[in-house]
């Protein structure tokens with residue numbers, strides 16, 4: 001929750017995280033932890049429905065950004081689901097979120113749509129990105 005609150009103007013509520021964790025078979029959370037005290041430093045949560053995945057959340061603790069952790073957890077997920085037969089990945093991102101957009105571009109995600117005023121505080125459009133796996 002500390003990472004979530006430090007990462008987003010509209011953080012997910014704890015009940016949302018609990019719901020995701022309990023939504024077994026659909027929702028898959030993965031965390032990155034630092035090696036000494038095993039504290040969580042980042043996480044990614046995706047849904048898998050048949051042969052498609054949707055990445056619903058990804059964040060890295062501000063003190064641990066720029067170290068390759070976001071890329072590592074995203075790669076872990078994409079490699080795993082690709083090996084299991086998934087064919088398509090999608091996600092939404094704020095238009096102004098340069099770091100996240102650069103990360104997704106690095107993996108080959110492309111803009112496949114947009115959602116007007118999808119985000120609040122501040123209001124902003126979402127870009128829908130997709131990647132053929």
Ligand SMILES: CC(C)(COP(=O)(O)OP(=O)(O)OC[C@H]1O[C@@H](n2cnc3c(N)ncnc32)[C@H](O)[C@@H]1OP(=O)(O)O)[C@@H](O)C(=O)NCCC(=O)NCCS
Pocket residue numbers: 007008058059060061064065066067068069070071072092093094097098099100102103104106
């Ligand atoms: C987006 C986020 C998860 C990236 O995690 P990270 O661990 O800092 O990223 P990495 O160190 O693995 O960087 C991987 C790539 O992302 C891009 N990137 C990361 N930080 C960047 C920055 N500040 N500016 C531009 N590009 C950046 C680069 O392409 C980078 O590759 P490079 O090092 O070869 O240039 C992190 O910035 C974050 O938690 N942001 C807040 C939450 C958020 O916006 N999540 C996405 C919601 S859609």
